Amino acid sequence: MFNLFRKKATDLFSTEEKQLITSAIQSAEHRTSGEVRVYVESKCSYMNALDRAVEIFNKLKMHETAQRNAVLVYVALKDRQLAVYGDKGIHEKVGDVFWNEAVKKMLSHFNANNYAKGIAHVIEEIGEALQSHFPYDAKTDINELPDDIVFGR
Numbered sequence: 501m502f503n504l505f506r507k508k509a510t511d512l513f514s515t516e517e518k519q520l521i522t523s524a525i526q527s528a529e530h531r532t533s534g535e536v537r538v539y540v541e542s543k544c545s546y547m548n549a550l551d552r553a554v555e556i557f558n559k560l561k562m563h564e565t566a567q568r569n570a571v572l573v574y575v576a577l578k579d580r581q582l583a584v585y586g587d588k589g590i591h592e593k594v595g596d597v598f599w600n601e602a603v604k605k606m607l608s609h610f611n612a613n614n615y616a617k618g619i620a621h622v623i624e625e626i627g628e629a630l631q632s633h634f635p636y637d638a639k640t641d642i643n644e645l646p647d648d649i650v651f652g653r
Contacts, residue, residue, distance in 0.1 A: 512540060512577055517616035518649060524620035525647045528627025533634045534569040534590060535645040536623055537562060541652030544576035552576070553583040556652075563587055565644045569634045571626050573606075573619060582606055584622065593633040602626065 513521070525536050539556045553574035557563065562570040568589035575582045584602045586594065602622045609618025 512542070512651075513616055513649075520616050520620050521623070521649055522647055524623040524627075528623050528630065529643065529647065531627055531636050532569075532630035533567060533636060533641045534571065534627075534630030535562065535565050535643075536571050536573070536626055536630075537645055537650065538573045538575070538619060538623070539650045539652060540575045540577065542576065542578040543653070544579045544581045549574060549576060549581035549583040550585065552581075553585040556650075557585050557587070560645070560650065562645060565589075567634055569630060570645060571630070573622060573626070575606075575615075575619065577615065580610070582610075584626070586626075590630060590633065594629050598629060 521538055525538065528534075528536050537560060539553075539560070544552050553572055556574055557570075557572045560572070562572055565587065568587040571584065571586045571590060573582075573584050582603060584599045584606075586599060591599075602625060605625070606618040606622045609615070609621060
């Protein structure tokens with residue numbers, strides 16, 4: 501059984517699960533000028549996961565994308581907290597309802613102990629939303645942010 505409470509943040513996913521998440525990020529970003537990052541830590545320093553997501557978003561300088569269309573998927577596995585935070589450009593297009601639905605969908609996967617699949621699934625949906633509002637342009641698009649998972653404490 502997967503013992504979530506004894507693992508370090510970097511060990512919370514197998515190599516295959518890390519690859520699943522990274523591949524989902526890369527796939528999403530190949531269809532849009534938007535950027536997606538995933539930040540995973542064991543515990544949330546705050547009572548509100550969204551506050552922590554905003555802090556991490558700024559720390560990772562995700563607000564510096566040209567079109568303000570970066571999205572952070574934040575997960576604190578041991579504390580069972582998560583949030584999805586989108587920058588101004590994408591938030592103005594999809595609104596709170598989209599982010600809340602993304603969290604609900606991730607939670608349904610998490611409740612079945614499908615953490616990596618839940619994250620990958622929500623990244624796919626974020627990619628679709630980004631694609632519809634910020635389509636990929638081969639002439640101008642650059643990968644503004646790394647695609648790797650960021651692990652906190």
